[in-house]
Amino acid sequence: MQGPHETDTELTPVPTEREDVFADDLKPGATLLDGQYTILGFLNSGGFGITYLAKDSLDRTVVIKECFPNTLSRRSHSIVRARSRKHTGDLRSFVQNFIDEARSLAKLVHPNIVGVHQVFEDNDTAYMAIDFINGKDLNDILNTTDTAFTPAQVVVLLKKMLSAVDFIHQSGILHRDISPDNILIDQNGNPVLIDFGAASEQVVRATRVLTGRRVVKDGYSPQEFYLTGAEQAPSSDLYALGATFYHVITGKVPPESQRRLARVAEGVTDPYEPLAGRFPGYPPGFLEAIDLSMRVMPRQRLQSAGEWIDMIQRGEEEERLASDAAPASIATPVAPPATAEGARKLDSFIENNSGYFFGLFLAAGGAVVVGLGALVWWLVR
Numbered sequence: 001m002q003g004p005h006e007t008d009t010e011l012t013p014v015p016t017e018r019e020d021v022f023a024d025d026l027k028p029g030a031t032l033l034d035g036q037y038t039i040l041g042f043l044n045s046g047g048f049g050i051t052y053l054a055k056d057s058l059d060r061t062v063v064i065k066e067c068f069p070n071t072l073s074r075r076s077h078s079i080v081r082a083r084s085r086k087h088t089g090d091l092r093s094f095v096q097n098f099i100d101e102a103r104s105l106a107k108l109v110h111p112n113i114v115g116v117h118q119v120f121e122d123n124d125t126a127y128m129a130i131d132f133i134n135g136k137d138l139n140d141i142l143n144t145t146d147t148a149f150t151p152a153q154v155v156v157l158l159k160k161m162l163s164a165v166d167f168i169h170q171s172g173i174l175h176r177d178i179s180p181d182n183i184l185i186d187q188n189g190n191p192v193l194i195d196f197g198a199a200s201e202q203v204v205r206a207t208r209v210l211t212g213r214r215v216v217k218d219g220y221s222p223q224e225f226y227l228t229g230a231e232q233a234p235s236s237d238l239y240a241l242g243a244t245f246y247h248v249i250t251g252k253v254p255p256e257s258q259r260r261l262a263r264v265a266e267g268v269t270d271p272y273e274p275l276a277g278r279f280p281g282y283p284p285g286f287l288e289a290i291d292l293s294m295r296v297m298p299r300q301r302l303q304s305a306g307e308w309i310d311m312i313q314r315g316e317e318e319e320r321l322a323s324d325a326a327p328a329s330i331a332t333p334v335a336p337p338a339t340a341e342g343a344r345k346l347d348s349f350i351e352n353n354s355g356y357f358f359g360l361f362l363a364a365g366g367a368v369v370v371g372l373g374a375l376v377w378w379l380v381r
Contacts, residue, residue: 025050026066030078032122037064037129046177046195047071047215049098056129067098067126080125095126101173102128105196108171112164114184114194133192139180142247149248151281157191158245159312164193165241166305169234176232178240179220180247219243219253223261223296235293235301238308242293249279249287260296270296285315 030039036057043051043063052064066080072091073080082088102119105128109115118129149157161183168175175182175196182195216225222239224230239257246254255271264270272294275287289311295301302308 024068024070024075026052026078032064032127033120037062039064045070051195053132054129061132063130063132065102065128065130067095069094073125078123080123095121098126098128101196102126104171104173108168108173110164110167112160112190112192113167114192114196130194133184133186133194135184135186135192137181137194138183138185138191138244138248141185142180142251148251151279153189154245154248155283155286155312157248158241159309160191161193161241162305162309162312164191165234165237166309168193169237169305174232174234175237175240176225177215177217178237178244179217180244183244218256219247221257222298223257224298226258231298233298233303234305235298235303238293238302238305239295239298242290245290246275246294249275249290254294257296264296272296283312283315283319285311285318289315 025042025045026039028039028041031037032039032054037054040053040055040061043053045051045068048067048069050066050068052066054062054064056062068075068080069091072083072087072094074083075081080091082091099119099121102116106116106119114133115131116128117131120127120129165175165178173196175193177195178193182193184192184194186192215221217240220240220243222236224232224236243254246252260270260272274291276291277287279287289302289308292300292311293302293308302311
């Protein structure tokens with residue numbers, strides 16, 4: 001690769017220590033931790049970091065998350081440096097916070113949460129090695145397939161995600177970036193919550209760098225995510241989870257929370273269209289719980305994933321009791337259809353015995369009809 005000062009000679013100047021080569025991401029073939037990990041390629045990037053596909057020393061496929069806050073840092077060759085001297089302290093604080101959070105996330109062992117199995121420092125920044133999930137994210141599924149999830153599938157997916165979210169909240173962590181692109185559906189149809197790059201332990205949110213870390217996704221982020229320094233709580237994650245499943249059920253991204261807040265403040269009707277009553281096939285209270293999680297004002301929302309789970313379980317129990325109480329249907333006997341041969345035998349029998357039937361009916365009255373019915377059945381069977 002040529003340096004920034006090219007010449008007309010055939011030789012390419014060797015970069016000196018004073019010549020910087022800038023790039024946003026590590027290139028394929030780059031190694032980390034003394035060759036323990038080899039970068040295969042770029043996967044994704046956000047405001048706080050970059051993710052790569054990589055191989056470890058045992059030739060296993062993993063995902064590497066690099067701490068790279070783009071507002072504070074730049075890359076010189078492979079080294080991550082502060083954008084300016086005034087950013088140096090903030091960058092180091094950010095990297096240390098990344099390490100602390102990664103160690104906390106490594107303790108989260110749950111079937112619906114991506115596993116973190118190593119945290120390390122290299123290139124003057126920090127990295128975490130996480131499980132590679134073979135599947136597609138929910139956003140890709142919603143945008144590239146015409147096949148909608150059935151109500152039964154939606155219920156299962158949401159219950160598993162609520163279990164994962166409840167688990168991280170019980171551990172004192174907020175995800176802060178729940179959205180369809182951060183939920184992977186593996187090959188077994190199991191949802192896995194990924195990308196904790198914006199997560200924060202609530203006990204360390206006092207630092208200036210941390211309070212400035214915001215991830216905003218229109219339609220999914222609650223209104224408090226748009227305000228620097230605004231209080232965030234488990235109900236903030238629940239809003240984002242509700243918005244994600246609103247998209248799953250309706251096929252549309254819900255209206256932006258800031259626009260909703262502005263309309264409510266103006267005394268105008270909230271543009272959010274509730275799910276309840278619009279989509280059949282769900283247990284009682286299921287859609288109402290999603291609507292409740294997406295209230296504009298945090299205090300009016302569901303306050304915990306456990307509360308949401310309880311609401312779903314009550315609806316499922318109500319549905320089960322209603323099903324058990326429903327009267328069993330009684331089958332009505334149906335005479336077998338007449339065959340062509342049976343119909344011919346019946347016509348012949350009636351023609352040859354018409355006088356007999358008339359006299360018998362006069363003598364015995366309508367009671368003969370019962371016996372005649374049995375005889376007819378015997379002839380046509």
